Amino acid sequence: MPLEDLKKKATELSIEFDENVSEDDLNTLVSQKEEELSSDLDYLRNKLKFFEEESKKAFNKRDIAMKDKKALSSKVQELEDKLKNAVDKEQLVKLQTEFEDLKKYKDEVERLKEEEELKKVDEVERTKIQFRKEMEKMQQQFNDIKTSLEKEKEEAISKEKDYQEMIKSLRGNKLESEIVIQATKYKAWSPNQIVALAKGFFTYDEQLNKYIHLVRDDKGKIVDEQSVEEFIKDYLGKEENENLVKGATTDSSFDTRTHQRADTTTKTNSKGKYKANDPQIIKEAEDKNLSPADWAEIKERMEVKQLKMREKK
DSSP, X not given: OOHHHHHHHHHHTTOOOOTTOOHHHHHHHHHHHHHHHHTOHHXXXXXXHHHHHHHHHHHHHHHHHHHHHHHHHHHHHHHHHHHHXXXXXXXXXXXXXXXXXXXXXXXXXXXXXXXXXXXXXXXXXXXXXXXXXXXXXXHHHHHHHHHHHHHHHHHHHHHHHHHHHHHHHHXXXXXXXXXXXXXXXXXXXXXXXXXHHHGGGOEEETTTTEEXXXXXXXXXXXXXXXXXXXXXXXXXXXXXXXXXXXXXXXXXXXXXXXXXXXXXXXXXXXXXXXXXXXXXXXXXXXXXXXXXXXXXXXXXXXXXXXXXXXXXX
């Protein structure tokens, strides 16, 4: 770009420079300023508005030029008509010269008009393209930010879900521990068995921050609530659950000393009906989180208890 054009450009961009500045230095200043302003949306809008106004002025000039052209065309036509009808040679030469001058003037006006229009249109279009690119860039940045936020939201939801699952698991472990403590307190033969049998009766109360058992009547209406200790105490105190408690009356064929042992999956009850190595016993014991030996003995005791109840009837 010529130095004069660079100075004009620098002035438009409000760049201060020395009149003796070199073309390269001024070009660098202009480039830096344009790069600085290229991301400024307000600047682009103002620049677009400026070129639109300049275009409007150019179009107004074009309209004036069109009027001049029309007037010139009429004048040329008038001269041509005079030439056709002219008789005087001097007048003819004069008219011919005037005609040529007017024609040259008309051509020059049209050329300048076209150059100005093309310059303004090109500048406006270039600014529009630049503006559109900046808008697309900003839209892409917005989309990237939106995608990043959505990803962070999904990760947060996932972490919250994992956290809630962990809390639920910890609460479940705490419930099982409390059942074991209470089952041991009320002399259950196998506290782990009581966990398997009783934990499904409890509901976690968010307000009380603990597990409770909801007592319902025959119609399903809640009439009371029990703590873990209250429920385990009542549960083990029921007649049908005597076989789960140490010291309960059982058939003499069962020696209470057989319960004073560590849980094991290898022990078998050779005298009873149920064997610890029976596949069915093993499967049922796994479902109830008990050793096969414990489950075989419990089933034996339950059967004896049921037999006694039938004999009483």
